[in-house]
Amino acid sequence: MFTGIIEETGIVRSVKKGARSAVLTIGASGILKDIKTGDSISVNGICLTVTSFTPTEFTADVMHETMIRSSLSRLPSGSMVNLERAMPANGRFGGHIITGHIDGTGIIRSMERDGNAIWYTIRTTKEILRYIVEKGSIGIDGISLTVARLSENDFSVSVIPHTARQTTLSVKRVGDTVNLENDCVGKYVEKFLGAAAPLNNIFSYSQN
Template identity: 65%
Template sequence: MFTGIIEEVGKVQSVRKGKDSAAVSIGAKTIWEGLRSGDSIAVNGVCLTVTSFSQSGFTADVMHETLNRSSLGSLCAGSAVNLERAMPANGRFGGHIVSGHIDGMGTIAAITKDDNAVWYTVKTGPRVLRYIIEKGSVAVDGISLTVAKVHNDGFSVSVIPHTAAQTILSEKRVGDIVNLENDCIAKYVERLLGSQPPKTAITAEFLAKYGF
């Protein structure tokens, strides 16, 4: 599990592509500290398993499913990537619950300056948008962000200078693809409500009756 607080921006050193998979080598300065083979690292929000590492970085395998559902297939040598190690049990929960399992991709439709902040508008499909709410959480390339506005075909986030500078957001341009992960709580609630037997289903009337 991750929190969406990026620890370091790494650089892809190499990508070895197979028929339907890939092995990626990523250079990093600090992310390797305390690392072990088999540990999880979120790369642009995608949970990958470390297969080997050194003081200059680590390697990880990327399977077919991951390439199909994320933007990792477009990585090449020199690409900058957001990196976050899995959250330790005694760590601080600075962002929100991030699993590293991408729900879909979006396209940056607009980047607008607003005094000391920068607005990013992301277009995406109904599959992702159904769980997006104003002031809710969303992970964009692994970054925990608060949704500022919701549109018919996307959403907008307002990013402070620190977040932009410490992540690859500052390098993004209109038209770039980003990985998106919804708040997992919304997905679990939907699943549980949908599985309730008709006689015991939780409805708006039921919640209002008991003061919710």
């Protein structure tokens, strides 16, 4: 389990693609100080298992399901990625519950400055939007963020300068793809309550 508080950014050293999988090598520093083979590390919000490491980098296998659900298949060597180690049992819970299991992706539609903050508007599918609520939490490339606005086709978050500087948001551009993980609480509630509501009834209220 992760919290969405990014510890550092790393660099993709290499991507070795197979027919239905890949092996990533990622350069890092701080998170490698107490790393062990088998540890979980969130890479752009995706929970990956460390298969080997050196003092300056680690490798992880990426299975087919992860490739098709996330943006990892499109990451070239040299890409910056967000990194977070699994949450320690005695650690502070600064963000929200992030499992590292990506629900899908979104596309950055716009980036607008608002004083010292930046608004990111992200278009995604109705299957993902159904679990997003205004003022609720969402994981964007592994970053715990608060939903500030929600519409039928997209949602927006307002990002403070510190978060932008410490994460890959500082290098994102309009049109870039990001990994999205919904707050898992909503999915569990829906499962326990029974059949899901039809997608076309989600936005029954009027939109501006």
